Amino acid sequence: MSAPPVSAPATRSGIALKIIGTPSAGPLLVLIAFCVIFSLTNPRFLATHNISIILQQTVIIGTLAIGQTLVILTAGIDLAVGAICVLGTILAGKLVNLGYDPVLSMAFAVLVCTIAGFAAGGLISGLRLPPFIVTLGILGILTAALRLISQGGAFPVRDAFLGWTGNTFKLGGFVLTFGVVIMLLLYVVVWYLLNETKWGRHVYATGNNPEAARLVGIPVRRHLMSVYLLAGFIYGIAAWLALGRIPNADPNALQTANLDSITAVVIGGTSLFGGRGGLVGTLIGALIVGVLRNGLTLAGIDPLWQDLVTGVLVIVAVALDQLSRRRR
Template identity: 90%
Template sequence: MTTVIASATDAPRSWKARILGAPSAGPFLVLIAFCVIFAFTNPRFLATHNLSIILQQTVIIGVLAIGQTLVILTAGIDLAVGAICVLGTIVAGKLVNLGYDPVLSMSFAILICTISGLAAGGLVSGLRLPPFIVTLGILGILTAALRLISEGGAFAVRDPFLSWTGNTMKLSGFVITYGVVIMFALYAVVWYFLNETKWGRHVYAIGNNPEAARLVGIPVRRHLMSVYVLAGLIYGIGAWLALGRIPNADPNAMQTANLDSITAVVIGGTSLFGGRGGLIGTLIGALIVGVLRNGLTLAGIDPLWQDLVTGILVIIAVALDQMSRRRR
């Protein structure tokens, strides 16, 4: 009888421990805390219109952070996120403005972004170069290429298909864009591959210890290549969402996309050392950044102070992750 009572009382504890021990539990509590604080300080924060704006502003970084999460899970980092996305907007915009079919133009732009990911993955997996150096080099190459292709200036992209992701629809009075729907769909699909397939388990194994993964028969190089290719594909889709958000192709756009995507991933609980974290945390991290910037803007805080607060959150998140790894 005593044993039965003990096991009955232990079950709720293990259930709670699993929830609180999840990597996304901490970021979720932070998100709730920020929402409560901003709701008390400004009644407009919880207005339906404002919540819709937060989601719309989160779309681009939220999607780019998916690819960044995949790379960081393998203990890498991608500094060319923003440049690859901008490349997609400029290629698609140029082709459409020249009279080419918009569907084919956007498809070709996504293909170019995927090839950029393929190039990064080939250098990282084939030549075993550090991801930081590889993506930094690609960033420099694309920065120059973007200005050459666009002839140094921004240009408008007026095409219904390319801007379709920015169209809105109503769900019980809540207005969202098709871009928001696509973002959530991407999170669901990539989450499934990461958590329910052998490929996803191998990605985590490579992030934890690539040499151990190789010794147990996991094709490390091939999986690293697939991660960067998939990330490039996602950046290309992000370019389509960016054109829906702002129908303008600008070689100087998304200057902070690299930092913002890394911020969303790190705040979301994914370890910069690889092998730990997930997409649910990344989505929460992207929402934290969106809520924080929106709440501070409503409070009249200068954008420079917003960047300062965001940077502090990143340092705190990395410090907590480091302390957690040391305890383990």
Template identity: 60%
Template sequence: MVAPTTTMAKRASESRPGLAELALRYPALGPGCALLLAGVVFAVANDRFLAVDNLSLVLAQSLVVGTLALGQTLVILTAGIDLGNAAIMVFGTLLMAKFAADGAGLLALVCGVLLCAFFGAVSGGLVTGLGLPPFIVTLGMLTVVTASGRIYAAGQSYPVTDGLLSALGTRFYLFGQVEFTVGMVLALLMFVAVWYLLTRTAWGRHVYALGNDPEAARLTGIHVNRTLFSVYLLAGVIYGIAAWQAVGRIPNADPNAYQLGNLDSITAVVIGGTSLFGGRGGVFGTLIGALLVGVLRNGLTLVGIDSLYQDVATGILVIVAVALDRLARRRSR
């Protein structure tokens, strides 16, 4: 006969979630702990790390990539990937800068965002209409948009002097010390808005269902192609806002800028706990992932590590994140 205390202890242990279940239930938990650990390590290694101006710099450097990663999160949640997001954003900055040079700031902003939305719609149309793999479609978009942007710019960079386009770079100080920009506030509001869409609307539930099993989602009455197309379209709009943030942070549109922006955005999403296999993750994990990448690069720079080794460390972190995601899924079955 089993003692009652033994039976109760066994039931308690069975009801207590394991690490794999916790990782699946709270995808941002692991990245959050990693961010905290990295902050402690770099604070001990270099006393300049926790300086207010340095932390503000980390936030500023994470801004554009974090916004790109927000759009990338939506695509990856559907088990897709967008390799052309940074190229789309750069083309948007070029269009904004050239239009604004003629004194049409508002028109430049609207046309830049619409251009990015158009490229997102083209990607979504090819994926949904022709059934092409997202990897192939967005790889093609990366090549086409990059080349088109350089042709459009004629190999030149364009300074941005329009007040509206540079508005997101406007600085203000919290408590008289902590430097923020309008772009940072806008980015945070965008993360909150997308979080609401994903967690509090039927559209968000459809996105997760589509990422988990497209066929099962279709059988439950979800318009799979319509939902998938809307994801790419919304991601394109977000890339357009990222273009606005880019010219606000550095008032210069360069066709050769952000060449690794697509990979950095994927890195932030994956490190943030969103599964490359779709259906799991969230935007706040992506925000933590973008900050973690920024903290890692900044901290390694402060301790004198070469940028090439920083890329090695970031790449290893991505591989570890994907491996842990795969192990967590296997153990949860």
């Protein structure tokens, strides 16, 4: 006896429930709600010029959040994300100002950032040290090293290639930078790696239960190493985007980048306990932070209150994730 056909409404409701059940559904609803609220309170919010500004302001933290997502998916955390990025800007700027080829200078800076990620991954996977301690130590080392390399002060970087990512072009009524395009391309590439390759499935398995992953034959240590290596490379690309955004190498820059990137990842629905989440939510989380700060700025709200609201969002996101884990 054949099974009764599934009705169209039932199929549509099933698809709707599946969409609502995805980790990025909640953050997307929050983003839409903020956009509606700010557009009602200030008509300038939805202007193409203002939306372009939000996208441009999201570039650095949005890119750093890609690497942070990879690390958090393995149940780790990276407190050196901002320092590694600044290291890339200082090295590239110094070399160019000394007369070296800008392309080779930027490539060397990205390589050093990748090596920094490799070092963190080696200590975490090889010696099994806690990611919090390792990245905190690297943060302290790089903070001192950056001041020594730059001799304590900021300096301008006026090179066409290093600043190219800040060049603008028009797309309809929007004014975008090449940095925005590079950031979105990175999201697409890393999303593909996480969702369509065996490597990505192993990353999720490692974050969900490393011991179980090891017992089924997944090389956990090697995957941890590859995650931090790729994250370091992405931080190096973020350094190039940062020089396009602000043509200045400053050892004191991006001091809150580690917290901002973690905020984007957590608000985007990625679990701090590993194994759950993804890059779509991270991009939405980065946009939420950008929209929130932009909307509150247009409303004349003090930046300290903006930080307060952002902190509340992080706590709420982590609390909801914990409740969800307990329910499962």
